[in-house]
Amino acid sequence: MDAYHCNVVVVGGGIAGLWTANRLIRKGCSVVVLESNALGGGQTLASQGILHGGVKYGIDGANRDIALRLRELPPRWLACLEDRGEVALGKVRVLAREQHLWSRDRFLGGFASAMARKAMQGDVEEVPKHNWPEVFQKNPPSGSLYVVKELVLDTLSAVTALAKPLEGNLVAGTIERFVRGESGLESLEVALVDGTPVRLQGDAFVFAAGAGNESACQALGFGPAATQRRPLRMVLARGLGFPLYGHCVTASPKPRATITSNPLSQDWVWYLGGEIAEKGALLDPLETLERTKKEMERMLPAVPWDSVEWACHYVDRAEPRDSSGQLPPEPHVLAHGNTLIAWPAKLVYAPLLADKLLASPILSSLPPAASQPSDFSALPQARIGRLPWDLPLSWSRL
Numbered sequence: 486m487d488a489y490h491c492n493v494v495v496v497g498g499g500i501a502g503l504w505t506a507n508r509l510i511r512k513g514c515s516v517v518v519l520e521s522n523a524l525g526g527g528q529t530l531a532s533q534g535i536l537h538g539g540v541k542y543g544i545d546g547a548n549r550d551i552a553l554r555l556r557e558l559p560p561r562w563l564a565c566l567e568d569r570g571e572v573a574l575g576k577v578r579v580l581a582r583e584q585h586l587w588s589r590d591r592f593l594g595g596f597a598s599a600m601a602r603k604a605m606q607g608d609v610e611e612v613p614k615h616n617w618p619e620v621f622q623k624n625p626p627s628g629s630l631y632v633v634k635e636l637v638l639d640t641l642s643a644v645t646a647l648a649k650p651l652e653g654n655l656v657a658g659t660i661e662r663f664v665r666g667e668s669g670l671e672s673l674e675v676a677l678v679d680g681t682p683v684r685l686q687g688d689a690f691v692f693a694a695g696a697g698n699e700s701a702c703q704a705l706g707f708g709p710a711a712t713q714r715r716p717l718r719m720v721l722a723r724g725l726g727f728p729l730y731g732h733c734v735t736a737s738p739k740p741r742a743t744i745t746s747n748p749l750s751q752d753w754v755w756y757l758g759g760e761i762a763e764k765g766a767l768l769d770p771l772e773t774l775e776r777t778k779k780e781m782e783r784m785l786p787a788v789p790w791d792s793v794e795w796a797c798h799y800v801d802r803a804e805p806r807d808s809s810g811q812l813p814p815e816p817h818v819l820a821h822g823n824t825l826i827a828w829p830a831k832l833v834y835a836p837l838l839a840d841k842l843l844a845s846p847i848l849s850s851l852p853p854a855a856s857q858p859s860d861f862s863a864l865p866q867a868r869i870g871r872l873p874w875d876l877p878l879s880w881s882r883l
């Protein structure tokens with residue numbers, strides 16, 4: 486079996502692995518990213534691409550820690566999007582710079598006062614009625630309409646931009662065996678996509694494999710108790726011909742629906758998450774679609790929902806275990822000898838996760854003086870994944 490060596494073997498090519506690998510090469514480390522499926526093809530390309538600044542999590546005050554943590558992140562992303570930050574995202578497409586926030590329930594006193602407070606802090610702005618988009622003009626929401634100034638990114642262009650500096654070092658294969666030594670992990674025995682077995686050796690190993698971190702935790706002795714999954718059945722709607730970005734809130738602390746939109750060649754696809762997707766994970770696809778249609782008719786009555794084609798996409802959020810079973814308040818890293826297991830918990834947290842990883846004793850001491858990495862470019866390279874609406878889904882009218 487041929488052996489290949491570099492400073493850091495990163496397992497998983499989602500936002501976490503790619504962002505961290507970019508930071509490591511900028512620091513002068515040699516890096517290989519091992520991807521078992523397709524770059525971004527786990528949660529990253531399935532995400533809604535919202536760079537949360539905390540408004541969604543601060544609506545009722547219940548997630549105050551998350552809301553505060555999130556406030557520091559959008560400026561760091563903005564610097565990267567303007568090519569003056571820690572990774573180069575100048576070519577990434579920004580789909581929207583703001584989202585609407587509205588309610589259809591009459592008795593949301595707490596929500597209204599939270600919004601008024603946030604408006605004073607400059608996080609949200611109330612939209613004067615004469616400026617309401619057409620979709621809100623007919624059958625207007627009860628109460629006010631707000632805009633939240635949070636960016637929505639095209640995740641495919643983000644994955645593509647992060648993959649670019651790593652070209653030649655993005656290897657496609659699956660782990661067959663974890664080879665452990667006295668000081669931690671010695672190597673990974675990997676079956677490349679063409680079937681060739683190779684050994685990947687590193688001074689350090691970073692597992693940023695999303696749901697794949699579960700098997701790393703098992704193999705390294707952390708056990709299943711270190712991880713949790715929270716499934717979503719996202720809903721896709723196409724045929725409306727225009728985009729919408731926003732959150733419809735009810736008396737619940739979570740938005741009932743969070744809507745983002747992505748361009749198709751002649752149309753837009755609306756991607757619906759939030760509580761409807763969490764509840765949908767407990768239902769079958771048809772039931773999810775029927776309920777979502779009913780909900781959307783109530784939330785946005787001006788939209789011609791009968792003309793829409795619908796589909797579902799089931800995806801697990803893979804996270805470090807939180808005692809509440811809910812979204813952990815920040816990114817998380819487990820360390821074991823020369824091995825780190827990492828979860829961002831949110832796409833927007835990727836910069837913070839990379840800070841945590843690079844500050845760890847094992848990565849902060851790299852690279853050692855004269856270390857000559859192997860050439861990985863002759864090995865089969867991982868391809869970039871597809872967005873949910875470009876996958877073979879079953880579309881139907883209701």
Ligand SMILES: Cc1cc2nc3c(=O)[nH]c(=O)nc-3n(C[C@H](O)[C@H](O)[C@H](O)COP(=O)(O)OP(=O)(O)OC[C@H]3O[C@@H](n4cnc5c(N)ncnc54)[C@H](O)[C@@H]3O)c2cc1C
Pocket residue numbers: 496497498499500501502519520521522523524525526527528529530531532533534535536537658659660693694695696697698717719758800801802827828829830831832833834
């Ligand atoms: C539907 C949905 C919507 C979301 N919306 C948002 C949002 O709007 N804003 C936000 O901030 N966050 C959002 N999130 C959360 C965010 O998407 C995730 O926190 C983030 O993408 C996780 O990134 P990751 O790199 O850790 O994992 P992933 O993107 O899952 O990447 C892990 C990668 O590792 C690979 N892999 C797995 N096992 C192995 C193995 N054994 N060997 C090699 N490779 C392996 C996988 O194929 C995958 O490519 C959303 C999540 C979901 C599911």
